[in-house]
Amino acid sequence: MANAELTQQVTEPSRLATWFWPAFDFSRRFFLTLASLPFIVLPAMLPLSSLLLMLPAAIPDETIITESHQRGSAIRNLGARLFALGVGLASLVAILLPSHELAVRLGLTGIQKWVAIAVTAYLLDLVILAAVGNVPLRYNFRNLMVRWRITLLTAIAFTVVVALLTVMLAFVVGMYRVTEESGQPGNILILGDGSTDEVFSFLAYSDVDKIEVERCVLDEDDRPLAEPIGVKTITLGGRPRYMTSKETYAISIQTVPGREKKRFVQVRGVVEPELAALVHDLKLKTGVWFSDAGVRTPPGEKPGERDQVEAVLGAGVAREFGSTVGKPTLEVGDTFELSDRTWVVVGIADSDGTTFGSEVWAKQSIVAKLFSKNGYNSMVLRIDDRGTRAEVSRRAAEMAFHLRTRFTNPKISAQTETEYFNKQSETNKQFLFAIIFVAAIMALGGVFGVMNTMFAAIAQRIKDIGVMRILGFKRWQILVSFLLESLAIALIGGVLGCLLGSLSDGASATSSISSGQGGGKTVILRLSVDSTVILTGLLFTLVMGRLGGLIPALGAMRLKILESLR
């Protein structure tokens, strides 16, 4: 009887047990996997050669440099571990130092510098491993070629992700170029009191003359300056002139010719185009500046109502207008309708890559009348610009400070153009974050893809791994060889992706920049696939390849020889 009961108990485990324990076990394994991720991801970012040299610090049985290992006193063990750690760190420095040198030699700064250092370090690392590691590379690459279909399929994931990343980054770099290059270091932008953008700014005609002659003699801490700062003077047309540009700005609504749509056109009225061009460092690509009258009588007509407004177009807006009438760009002599008048193109400015590229310039008096403005929206001053860029910037900053704090007749808003455009790059940052987010998500896909492929490849080649271990290849050599294989896949895909993405270089695109406080300027930018973008794409693919390949390679490394051959 007791036996039967016992048997009963043994043969029918409770329902709870069948569900609970596997669930608990799974949760435990899942959490452990997740918890170990940082410890895998972070070391995965180190150059592999350093990682390997440091390996004995964590796994004492694995010796990389020395062959003999004395299982002995705890002190000896500790010494061996510290030695390994030291050697590893030394090799890390040995890789990073030349990479840093190279980046500095090439004159790179900022993000570009760090990305370049990372890429160089990784590539240097690969070269060291391939050359010194005694890794059976031919075996791995032959496998890639023999299994070219799955290699290509996995690589395609990288191509897609990197190509998209390249295009998106090219867009953002294009936006940054616009905001960076639109400002001159020696220029100060004057707006009406409390205004942050030109649209809502107002400067009375009578006020600007006083600003022009203002001189700043104290610095920001009220100490006397060595040399007073004032508006720069130049000789133009035989007379000395202040380098200032007084401008009236309007956003006009234009019906797109031939379509039902409307678009916004930025119009800037300047008083003296040649002077304004000097202030903004703009040159004409073709044509001439508008005349003093600002209008031109079309041939065969009498001067009057049908006069055409003379306009100089930014390169970007010329292309934009051209595209809607079936030409690559509008040219000198072409006309367009705006604000119920006919405008004629008298020149095209070489303004690609600046906000002026999206603007239509005309005579200020004409613009003011057309758009019912009875003052200026803004004024730009150029201060004395002798010396280095840093000196000029400092001087401009001091003058701007002076004008906005001490000058009260009237109160105005003054900032250096550099400051102003930096603020406009708020949107750039938002785009960058969005891009990084999306790229990270897609990177997940690439990482999983290569991880799965490598797992499968290793599963198929377990016997090969066993044979190589028997022949004497060490665990770490197996690790490195499979990691290099996954990196090769990543590089193939990534380089293809960079090439594909770089086809977008130079493409025109429209976007909007703003300082985040409402309003925004439309800018026409050119996608720019510069070296930073390419290097970032390469770095991205290398990181994805390492992350995806590390775990399977670790698995390959841990196989027991005898089990592999079964």
Added chain:
Amino acid sequence: MTNKPIVQVRDLYKSFTRGAEKIEVLTDLNVDVAEGEFLALMGPSGSGKTTLLNLIAGLDQPTSGKILVGDQEISAMTESQLARWRTRHVGFVFQFYHLLPVLTAYENVELPLLLMPLTAAERKRQVLNALELVQLSNRLSHRPGMLSGGQQQRVGIARAIVTDPTLIVADEPTGDLDSKSANEILSLLDLLRESLNKTIIMVTHDPHAAERAQRLLHLEKGRLVMDSTQGEPRPTVAFPR
């Protein structure tokens, strides 16, 4: 022949644990192998002969006991040291050849040499020598998929000897071959022993293969039950398969 023993096994004991069970594979083994000997290990399945082979070849560590190969105590080496040692001192021949399918015959034979400090020219010389010895010089760039079983095994043997190892270890080398190819392989092994004085330890089920060996070790349930040298009278009891 009183050669110094190149392999010395002392008090060898090997066991595995599977779950809660302990499985004893080898118990109380003491064997000496002389240089230049051709030794066959025989016994029913589960007798431990393959395990003994693996231990002598440095693929595994004994639970207790000592194994010395040519003055080096391999039973005390770490995994890393064993890897290095194996490259230089052991040549393997497998029943299923275990060539890397994506490499050519030349590259398969060259593989172990990549671990040794040789120049490319030296490597090339040794590989070509080895392949000539097994008479496959005309199949250098063939991949295993294009070779017959016998030819693949010859490549396997060439790989085993290319590093000039102290010991050649063969696990059922003729197990997957027809009788003609099997004979060729065995003759080759004979040749290696006679002309190069190689020590060969072979595990086999095949009595024909066993005949070629000079000495026979018979294991049963992890113990050495018979150790005979060819030429001496042998028990006529047929070995159970």
Added chain:
Amino acid sequence: MKIVLVLFLVLFVGPFVLLLPFFGMLGAMELCARVGGRLSESLTATLPPKFGAAVIAIPKFAIIILKSIRRNLLRSSLSYLAVFVMVLVITGIWSILTFLDAATSAKAANFKALVTDKFQIPSQMPPSYIGELTREAANLPAGMRADPAKDVMTWSFVGTSLDPDPSKRSQENMIIFFSMDPRGLLNMMDDLEQDRLSPADAKQMRENVAAMQTNIKGIVLSEEKLRTINRKVGDRLKVYCFPGQYKDIEFDVEIVGTFPRSAGRYDGSAILNLEYLQKSLDAYERKTGKQHPMSNRYINLFWVRVPNEDAMRALAESLDKPGRFSTPPVKIERGSSAVSSFLDAYKDIIAGMRYLLVPAIVAVMILVIANAISISVRERRPEMAVLKVLGFQPWQVLILILGEALIVGVLAGGLCTTLAYYGVNARGGIQFPIAFFGKFFIPVESLWWGPVLGAIAAIAGSVVPAWSARSVRVSEVFAKIA
């Protein structure tokens, strides 16, 4: 410290939380399959044999598929998570695109038209236009005319700050007002129309309007704006207009109400009574003896609801009459066209999102599933051979693989969009500043986007490995055994 905590939550707790419904659904499906299996077994007695066999087969197949998903739970979970995350991103992008499409698409009837400056933005129209435009709209022929009490609305944008010093402006002290007649809040604001709100919310809006009409200094804010500026209903504030706009004007306002929580679109919004603006401009004139520069320019937008296209055209004609509306000249267009024009600056970005980003993410999803399934198939080749030996047809083996991918894909997509729809919308929507839109909500269509995306990824990804599984030769089962 907070960042570390958030990171911890996202990386560790997050995936687990996301997986629980997955496991739950799998378990529920298996339960149904088992129960269904039992039921169908008892049913088969009463059915013709072939039909009966088919009925039994379905739950049995389901169980086999669910078991194989369970087999390598780690791999299934990874695939599930990858698809989940990617469907989430696509859902976000499509929500934004759908909303923008809706805002720019023309409705056939009863749409809002916008009267603005013909040639430039911002529009700055004189207050006399209010009366004149309303009269024009009310004097249209029957069937086209507008009801002045319910079908018109004007907006004036007034930027103010709680701190008079412009350099101290920040999100925490700025309030950008829509200054308007409060009646417009009841009928003319998108998503706030009385007949579209719940009864409680509709009542809240009516009370807001009544309060603003009783006290012209009353303002209505969104709850979120209230939080940002750290005030509550009933507080009085002094706000200073931006000097670039309504220079030297200040308002003494009282917060009399908030937008209902369901009107998430208006999260940054604030309403000021137009009458108070007008009175303030008059007060300025009395005090300084001069007209304020904005006195004749403070109407920015004039909205009118028109019943049909003909009505709008008729109104347009009357606007063009010489001498009528000339300073400034105005135009009328559909509200949706106006939005289109604003979005023109973003057309490349929108096109990029629609045609580059989404297809790329879908492609990556397909590749992830393809990889996972092909490994699964490769591992189980001997099993497939055994199934065939036992009598499974090739197409049935195909179904097993396809089914595995489909279940993971559809569950991942479906759970994702369900979570997104209820979760994200409850949290206040997606924050993506494009033009003047701040927040986007996930539309109800998303509930089928997820499963469809998951299914597409599953089928496209598993079609090749499933075909290869289908073609496994029976002889393979013997190859391994030898």
